[in-house]
Amino acid sequence: MAETTRGEARRTSFPIGDDLSEMRRRTREFLAAAALGELRETNFVLAISEAANNVLDHAGTEGLVVLRCDAERVVAEIIDEAGLLTDTGAGRVQPPIGSRRGYGLWLMREMCDSVEILTERGASTVRLTMLRS
Numbered sequence: 001m002a003e004t005t006r007g008e009a010r011r012t013s014f015p016i017g018d019d020l021s022e023m024r025r026r027t028r029e030f031l032a033a034a035a036l037g038e039l040r041e042t043n044f045v046l047a048i049s050e051a052a053n054n055v056l057d058h059a060g061t062e063g064l065v066v067l068r069c070d071a072e073r074v075v076a077e078i079i080d081e082a083g084l085l086t087d088t089g090a091g092r093v094q095p096p097i098g099s100r101r102g103y104g105l106w107l108m109r110e111m112c113d114s115v116e117i118l119t120e121r122g123a124s125t126v127r128l129t130m131l132r133s
Contacts, residue, residue, distance in 0.1 A: 009069065014026055016062050017062055018056070027048055031074065043111035046111060051126045059080035059084055063078060063080040069132075073113075078126045082124070085124035
């Protein structure tokens with residue numbers, strides 16, 4: 001989908017495909033105007049990429065990334081239609097040392113200003129937010 005603008009707010013969306021490098025490239029292009037700073041932008045792109053990878057890995061669907069930016073924040077919603085992620089508290093506690101899985105949501109919570117897990121109409125959404133301060 002093409003980027004849309006309303007006043008100061010901007011929005012774009014695109015499907016999650018097997019080529020996560022293309023998704024990261026498109027995300028970085030969108031974030032360039034947000035001026036988050038190199039570290040915060042890198043953390044945000046990594047968190048979005050991890051959420052998208054979780055959709056491919058666990059939901060078995062391609063999913064959708066929706067990016068929004070306004071004067072105060074940048075929001076990424078990673079949506080999967082399978083709706084398998086229903087634990088709104090997932091990732092609040094660091095996985096045990098030596099665990100091979102379970103780090104994704106925990107890392108997202110460490111790297112972003114806010115992480116929400118929403119379930120609506122049978123779909124799951126991970127909403128990641130970075131403040132533009």
